[in-house]
Amino acid sequence: MEYPIGKHLDRHISFYLTQLSYEMQPGRLSALEMMHTIITGFPLKTLIARSGYIFLMAGVRLINDDDPTCRKLCAKCIKEMINRMPSNEKNKLFEIVIEWLKDDKVITDYRESLNNELFPSNQSQRRSESFL
Numbered sequence: 001m002e003y004p005i006g007k008h009l010d011r012h013i014s015f016y017l018t019q020l021s022y023e024m025q026p027g028r029l030s031a032l033e034m035m036h037t038i039i040t041g042f043p044l045k046t047l048i049a050r051s052g053y054i055f056l057m058a059g060v061r062l063i064n065d066d067d068p069t070c071r072k073l074c075a076k077c078i079k080e081m082i083n084r085m086p087s088n089e090k091n092k093l094f095e096i097v098i099e100w101l102k103d104d105k106v107i108t109d110y111r112e113s114l115n116n117e118l119f120p121s122n123q124s125q126r127r128s129e130s131f132l
Helices: 004-021 027-041 044-063 068-084 088-099 102-116 122-132
Strands: none
Touching: 004 044, 004 088, 027 044, 027 068, 044 088, 044 102, 068 088
């Protein structure tokens, strides 16, 4: 990236990734749309250099966001990034997931979010407790 923003690129990416946890849904969607543009439009070398950070922040948002539209766009960003990456770089991202899943709290939060997504009702609490 030879244009002037190249010097401040990490700061800009960090800004949009921080906005993924913005309180209002339209703000999160806007940040996700920008992240999708970055993921699909930036040169592969530039994307690879920042892929771990993007992957981690988008993964957290995928699990924690309660809006289905945001989750869907977040999943699209992650999928698009994985599709663009060469195999050796994909392996590095999967290593992040493996390390992340070693944490019991992450597994519990993930199971609860899956349970609430698959079984949205008053019984989700009971199902979650029996599942864990």
